[in-house]
Amino acid sequence: MKSSHTVLLDNGLKxxxxxxxxxxxxxxxxxxxxxxSFRLSTAVSGSVLMFTVLGLTLIKGHLVTNExxxxxxxxWVWRLxxxxxxxxxxxxxxxxxxxx
Amino acid sequence: xxxxxxxxxDATQDLPGDLAIWIFIFAELVVFGIFFAAYAFARSxxxxxxxxxxxxxxxxxxxxxxxxxxxxxxxxVRANQAIKAGHNKVCGHWLSGALGLGGGFxxxxxxxxxxxxxxxxxxxxxxxxxxxxxxTFFHFMHVIMGMVILAVVAYKAYTGHYSAEHHTGVETGxxxxxxxxxxxxxxxxxxxxxx
Numbered sequence: 001m002k003s004s005h006t007v008l009l010d011n012g013l014k015x016x017x018x019x020x021x022x023x024x025x026x027x028x029x030x031x032x033x034x035x036x037s038f039r040l041s042t043a044v045s046g047s048v049l050m051f052t053v054l055g056l057t058l059i060k061g062h063l064v065t066n067e068x069x070x071x072x073x074x075x076w077v078w079r080l081x082x083x084x085x086x087x088x089x090x091x092x093x094x095x096x097x098x099x100x
Numbered sequence: 101x102x103x104x105x106x107x108x109x110d111a112t113q114d115l116p117g118d119l120a121i122w123i124f125i126f127a128e129l130v131v132f133g134i135f136f137a138a139y140a141f142a143r144s145x146x147x148x149x150x151x152x153x154x155x156x157x158x159x160x161x162x163x164x165x166x167x168x169x170x171x172x173x174x175x176x177v178r179a180n181q182a183i184k185a186g187h188n189k190v191c192g193h194w195l196s197g198a199l200g201l202g203g204g205f206x207x208x209x210x211x212x213x214x215x216x217x218x219x220x221x222x223x224x225x226x227x228x229x230x231x232x233x234x235x236t237f238f239h240f241m242h243v244i245m246g247m248v249i250l251a252v253v254a255y256k257a258y259t260g261h262y263s264a265e266h267h268t269g270v271e272t273g274x275x276x277x278x279x280x281x282x283x284x285x286x287x288x289x290x291x292x293x294x295x
Contacts, residue, residue, distance in 0.1 A: 019181055027174035031167060034288075038163045041293040050294050057289040061282055068173050069278045070116045070180075070271075078115055081126070089133050093290060096140030100147045 026067040033060050050097050054090050061086045116180075117272030125279045128242070132283045135238070136290055139231045146227055151295050153228035158215065161208050162292035166284060168208070172201035173281040176250070176274040179257070186264035188257050195254035195270075198277065202247045209240055232291055239283060246280045249273045
């Protein structure tokens with residue numbers, strides 16, 4: 001008999017409860033980082049704000065792709081592609097803002 | 101030997117869902133990436149205009165919508181976990197919750213668009229609003245498309261279409277929804293926060 005525990009192991013999760021805890025923790029971190037970014041926008045400005053918020057956004061992007069999309073379970077090349085995308089977008093935005 | 105096999109399976113699985121949706125997701129990410137770059141470089145030559153116009157945005161709505169989309173993404177993760185445990189109805193409930201939050205996102209965004217149009221703001225008002233309205237409306241359409249996909253997946257979950265072993269549809273729909281969330285996270289930082 002194939003239990004749900006076995007199925008979850010097949011999908012890379014060690015235990016249903018640990019998967020839920022990890023997802024919930026990721027969600028709470030995302031809410032916290034979003035609130036921090038929003039609060040920072042009224043407290044700081046300029047390149048400090050830009051670099052801080054971009055950094056927080058890259059962390060959020062990494063959490064969404066690795067934890068929510070499940071890329072941490074797939075071949076490394078897909079994680080690399082997504083990391084290159086996020087870093088490229090962040091770098092282009094930073095370059096454009098610094099060249100203003 | 102067994103531990104070796106287990107460590108391999110942790111990092112050598114294929115992408116979740118259909119490969120076709122991932123080709124679509126990467127194509128969408130490239131399009132949004134070009135849009136973000138265009139916004140950033142346009143701002144670099146019109147800093148005063150962009151900063152002044154940005155102050156007129158309803159930033160509270162943007163913040164609330166980010167919390168809403170992140171939470172809806174979490175609901176989709178829970179739906180995936182439920183179907184992997186063989187719980188079709190629980191999966192459907194989580195997806196319905198995600199759909200409800202998607203509806204909330206659309207309502208808040210529509211309220212923002214309505215306020216803009218009431219104040220006479222449109223695509224030709226200035227360069228900032230051209231980008232702001234285009235980017236957010238383009239994303240708005242993706243939210244609608246994501247909701248249609250999630251609604252179909254939720255219906256199939258409620259009617260017992262999926263199982264613990266066969267649930268590619270849930271992963272496919274979920275992956276698309278997470279992409280919609282990811283794009284908004286960058287858009288929120290770029291358009292609403294950084295100035």
